[in-house]
Amino acid sequence: MKLPPIHMSFKKPDFLISKASRAFKQNKIINVWGLDIGGEALKAVKIAQTIDGMCIDDVDIIDYKAIPHDATFLQSTGIQEAIQTFLTRHTITQNDKILVSIPGQFVLSRFITVPPVDKKQLKNIVSYEARQQIPFDLKDVVWDFQQLSEQLPDAEGFDIGLFASKRTTVDHIVTNVSPLKPYLGALQVSPLAIVNFALFDQHVDGPTIIVNGEAENTDIIIVDNQHLWLRSIPIFTVDASLMKEIQRSMEYYKSLIKEDVLFKNLLLMGNKLKDPAAVKYITDNFTHEVKFVKSLNMLKVSQKIPPACLDENLSNFGVALGLALQGMGFGRLRINLLPQEFAEELEISRKKPYAIAALCCLALAIIIQYAGSRMQIAHLRKSNDYHQKILNKVKDFEKNYKNLETLAQTNKSLLDLVSSVDSSRFFWMEAIDKLLSAIPGNVSIISIQSSWIDADALKYITESARGTGTARQQSSAAFFQAKKPSALAKAGLTKKALLMGIRGESKEPSKSFIEEHILKPIQNLSLFDQKVPAFKNVEIVPGSCRQVDKEGIGSYICFEIRWIVKSSDEIQQEIKS
Numbered sequence: 213m214k215l216p217p218i219h220m221s222f223k224k225p226d227f228l229i230s231k232a233s234r235a236f237k238q239n240k241i242i243n244v245w246g247l248d249i250g251g252e253a254l255k256a257v258k259i260a261q262t263i264d265g266m267c268i269d270d271v272d273i274i275d276y277k278a279i280p281h282d283a284t285f286l287q288s289t290g291i292q293e294a295i296q297t298f299l300t301r302h303t304i305t306q307n308d309k310i311l312v313s314i315p316g317q318f319v320l321s322r323f324i325t326v327p328p329v330d331k332k333q334l335k336n337i338v339s340y341e342a343r344q345q346i347p348f349d350l351k352d353v354v355w356d357f358q359q360l361s362e363q364l365p366d367a368e369g370f371d372i373g374l375f376a377s378k379r380t381t382v383d384h385i386v387t388n389v390s391p392l393k394p395y396l397g398a399l400q401v402s403p404l405a406i407v408n409f410a411l412f413d414q415h416v417d418g419p420t421i422i423v424n425g426e427a428e429n430t431d432i433i434i435v436d437n438q439h440l441w442l443r444s445i446p447i448f449t450v451d452a453s454l455m456k457e458i459q460r461s462m463e464y465y466k467s468l469i470k471e472d473v474l475f476k477n478l479l480l481m482g483n484k485l486k487d488p489a490a491v492k493y494i495t496d497n498f499t500h501e502v503k504f505v506k507s508l509n510m511l512k513v514s515q516k517i518p519p520a521c522l523d524e525n526l527s528n529f530g531v532a533l534g535l536a537l538q539g540m541g542f543g544r545l546r547i548n549l550l551p552q553e554f555a556e557e558l559e560i561s562r563k564k565p566y567a568i569a570a571l572c573c574l575a576l577a578i579i580i581q582y583a584g585s586r587m588q589i590a591h592l593r594k595s596n597d598y599h600q601k602i603l604n605k606v607k608d609f610e611k612n613y614k615n616l617e618t619l620a621q622t623n624k625s626l627l628d629l630v631s632s633v634d635s636s637r638f639f640w641m642e643a644i645d646k647l648l649s650a651i652p653g654n655v656s657i658i659s660i661q662s663s664w665i666d667a668d669a670l671k672y673i674t675e676s677a678r679g680t681g682t683a684r685q686q687s688s689a690a691f692f693q694a695k696k697p698s699a700l701a702k703a704g705l706t707k708k709a710l711l712m713g714i715r716g717e718s719k720e721p722s723k724s725f726i727e728e729h730i731l732k733p734i735q736n737l738s739l740f741d742q743k744v745p746a747f748k749n750v751e752i753v754p755g756s757c758r759q760v761d762k763e764g765i766g767s768y769i770c771f772e773i774r775w776i777v778k779s780s781d782e783i784q785q786e787i788k789s
Contacts, residue, residue, distance in 0.1 A: 247298075250315075254274040257271050286388065296391065309395060316444035322374040346374075382399065400545075406530050408544055413509050419434065419435075421477070425490075651730065655719075735750045
């Protein structure tokens with residue numbers, strides 16, 4: 213798997229030591245186990261915190277039958293049997309912490325650059341990028357990220373490492389190590405654990421190539437002062453193919469960096485590269501200084517571990533040592549692919565004894581309190597009945613109040629109508645007086661009508677007036693139809709308009725006479741010495757003008773005229789304009 217370079221700032225070991233020491237004092241973690249699940253063996257390393265510093269306190273290699281390199285790798289019963297053997301050989305205490313590896317071929321790695329943002333917003337941005345970079349539904353994977361470069365003031369962004377594994381793969385690993393569940397602290401990617409070990413103990417200085425050869429695959433890692441690049445390849449033998457892949461990786465890394473990179477060292481570790489012949493073969497094919505992990509520089513070794521045992525198998529413990537260092541707080545890369553729900557369940561199980569003890573104390577306190585309050589139960593019951601009666605009365609008062617409030621809201625609009633009629637009583641005297649004065653002597657007024665209408669009814673009447681026949685007659689009937697006070701109250705006065713009309717008979721049997729001597733005077737009629745007409749939309753009701761012949765009276769014409777009274781706001785608007 214080819215990945216872009218990572219910008220990293222590696223801190224000095226002595227600084228990490230002091231930092232981790234403070235962490236141990238705070239968290240009281242004194243022992244950490246790193247378990248490397250390989251294709252042929254389970255490799256375990258225990259690092260303990262002592263007065264003199266960190267010390268490798270125990271190591272173990274539990275061999276099992278080689279597992280085929282396919283999708284069923286992590287489902288082998290050999291791994292589960294090795295875990296049981298590990299528990300029989302070693303005593304795990306409550307203060308112990310265990311980190312387990314995930315082989316590199318089962319992990320998807322992506323490296324992205326994000327703009328400088330606040331730490332609170334960083335997770336949201338990375339979550340968005342994860343949906344873009346991971347070619348699976350996020351529900352089907354477990355992923356984690358880490359900020360790899362510092363946020364510099366003038367930088368356009370900083371680098372993030374994104375690592376994901378299928379949930380089924382993680383579930384297989386968790387199932388295999390289920391007996392260790394109470395102590396499980398993290399699942400870390402094998403190549404990243406190797407980086408943690410190499411940076412801390414092997415004095416990696418300048419561009420260095422790390423090759424870790426295991427039974428299931430070979431990890432090629434390039435570490436620089438500010439860069440990191442890695443890939444896992446399915447090659448299990450030291451031959452020309454491996455040399456070609458190492459050389460190709462170096463060239464590809466140079467093309468990504470776009471700088472002149474001068475590699476100094478080639479660091480070898482892993483069971484497949486332990487053979488001196490393999491080391492010689494690689495040395496003969498490269499001009500760089502080739503080193504094989506044979507000794508420790510920063511870590512001490514407990515006296516109870518035979519020196520020959522550790523020296524012979526030190527190169528096999530690179531992943532396990534990196535895991536243990538991460539658990540102790542020394543790892544530069546702190547990726548954890550342990551599912552969140554599993555971590556929460558684990559935290560609950562760790563706190564369960566304390567919760568049980570707290571519940572026991574609480575139960576004892578309740579019993580004591582109950583015994584002391586037994587005599588007050590009768591008094592409390594009486595008090596409860598008394599307060600219940602008061603509560604019922606309050607509810608009755610509240611119900612009556614709501615009924616009165618509803619009645620007041622129902623009658624509010626009707627009261628407003630009565631109030632408005634009273635305030636506008638002079639309008640009717642003025643309007644009727646001037647209206648009758650404008651009617652010629654040969655015209656008889658049969659009726660004067662008025663009605664409050666809303667905007668929707670007015671729109672319907674206006675549109676119907678453009679029709680003919682029955683539609684016009686229906687609109688005219690609806691126009692002067694009386695409305696019930698309840699309907700008017702619901703609609704409200706603020707959206708009402710006053711509609712007026714007259715019906716009459718003229719002895720002058722022509723429509724032009726009606727238009728000239730009745731319609732126009734009403735259109736120009738003003739009230740209260742106002743300078744603008746008081747009415748709008750003055751019109752003859754369509755179809756209302758018709759000639760009638762009565763015996764003894766002669767021929768005359770019937771008519772009907774309607775209009776809308778302008779509001780005071782409309783009149784003031786016209787006066788100002």
